[in-house]
Amino acid sequence: MKARNLVLAAFACLTLAACGGVDPDSPMGQRQAIFKQMLKxxxxxxxxxxxxxxxxxxxxxxxxxxLDRISRTPWQHFPQVKDEGDTRAKDEVWQRQARFQELARETEAATAALVAATTATPLNSTELVAPMQRVEDSCKACHEEFRAY
Structure with missing residues (x-):
């Protein structure tokens, strides 16, 4: 009887733990995974x-x-209507779409410029610092306007 109760308790705990996360196939889950990949x-x-x-x-x-490839993908996972659930995106993402899309294009341009800078041979790491900083600055600008901390 004890073993059965332990198995049932473990199953209940696992079931409850699984309920708390974001559906990885939802738009929110998709973009969160992409943003984590971009950050890494x-x-x-x-x-x-x-x-x-x-x-x-x-x-x-x-x-x-x-980074350039994945920087072009998260924007498609922001639906026209705000997500239900605990999103880190501010309401302004949906209220100020033109500005949000402008910052998305700036991020894409910054990652493309970084790729272009990596084509110089021989590769000089000090010359890549500024293009990488532009990528980081573009991410930061979007976060400051549109991410809730």
Missing amino acids: TSEDLGGMLRGRVPFNEQRLVEGAAE
Whole structure:
């Protein structure tokens, strides 16, 4: 009888734990996953350029291309109507769509410029600091206007 009760209690705990998260297939879940991927990639690149992570030219070039690719994807997961649930996006995302889209394009332009800077040979890490800073600044600008902390 005790084993049965333990199994039922464990099952109940797992079921309740699963209810608290965001559906990964929802627009909110999709964009959160993309933004986490963008953050991880950006942190790796910034770490290489600031000396916190060993500089690896191939990883930097590949990371810049990956960041550019994924920077174009989260915007499609912002539906025309505000999400239900606990979103970190401010209401202004839906109220000021033109500005939100403008900042999205600025982020895309910054990541494209970073990729362009990685085509110079030989690759000079000090020349990549400014393009990487523009990427980080574009992310920060959007967060300051449209993300609730």
